[in-house]
Amino acid sequence: MSTNASPTILLVHGAWADGSSWQRVIPILLGAGHKVVAVQNPTQSLAGDVAATRQALDAVEGPVVLVGHSWGGAVITEAGTDPKVKALVYVAAFAPAAGEALGPLVGKYPNPPALGKIQDDGKGNLTLSTEGWVEDVANDLPEAEARVLAVLQPPLPASTFGDVISQAAWEKVPSWYIVSTEDRVVSVELEREFAARMKATTTELAAGHLSLLSQPEAVAKVILEAAASVA
Numbered sequence: 001m002s003t004n005a006s007p008t009i010l011l012v013h014g015a016w017a018d019g020s021s022w023q024r025v026i027p028i029l030l031g032a033g034h035k036v037v038a039v040q041n042p043t044q045s046l047a048g049d050v051a052a053t054r055q056a057l058d059a060v061e062g063p064v065v066l067v068g069h070s071w072g073g074a075v076i077t078e079a080g081t082d083p084k085v086k087a088l089v090y091v092a093a094f095a096p097a098a099g100e101a102l103g104p105l106v107g108k109y110p111n112p113p114a115l116g117k118i119q120d121d122g123k124g125n126l127t128l129s130t131e132g133w134v135e136d137v138a139n140d141l142p143e144a145e146a147r148v149l150a151v152l153q154p155p156l157p158a159s160t161f162g163d164v165i166s167q168a169a170w171e172k173v174p175s176w177y178i179v180s181t182e183d184r185v186v187s188v189e190l191e192r193e194f195a196a197r198m199k200a201t202t203t204e205l206a207a208g209h210l211s212l213l214s215q216p217e218a219v220a221k222v223i224l225e226a227a228a229s230v231a
Helices: 027-029 048-058 072-079 101-107 113-117 130-136 142-150 157-162 189-196 217-230
Strands: 008-012 035-040 065-070 085-090 119-120 125-128 175-180 202-206
Touching: 008 048, 008 072, 027 035, 035 048, 048 065, 048 072, 048 085, 065 217, 072 085, 085 217, 101 157, 101 175, 113 119, 113 130, 113 189, 125 130, 175 189, 175 217, 189 217, 202 217
Parallel strands: 008 035, 008 065, 065 085, 085 175, 175 202
Antiparallel strands: 119 125
């Protein structure tokens, strides 16, 4: 596949994380001949992350496959209306409709275990306990790796759960969805509801929330399928 003929793949990470979440997927995408950009979002607000993603989109020429993990799904839902975006890929990700916020969506189903291990610093800045990372977020990764991810996590303001989507790119852009059936962070039922609502091409992986680290080949395969549809 020629790099010049291929869409650029733009990767948007989730909350309590950064662009290195994609470190095992990126080499596979590069090896397939794609240009790849990993956005480093500040994860302080939906508006701030959308602005960072749009800045990355502005710097890219040609068609784009926009990929979001977890909270990054809300970001690509809002930012993906850019005309360059020809496909959306959601990886265990939120996919709100216009007028929706994450808080009420999360509340539709029983809380996954990780949500009981969120810590508030008293100023509305949330992190996940190390126990939460080991047992729930990175439940299919080695414990040592989970502990490193816990150390690296940036805080997430509680206010982000009230940030409302103003437009939903998936209503017009072809979408793919990867459900993590062993997810202990986002409700598996909610993931399936998102996928069905957007009529996404859906893949289910027997993986935890961080399938992009535990099963990068399978995640990259879906992204490449989306990219092939654009090409």
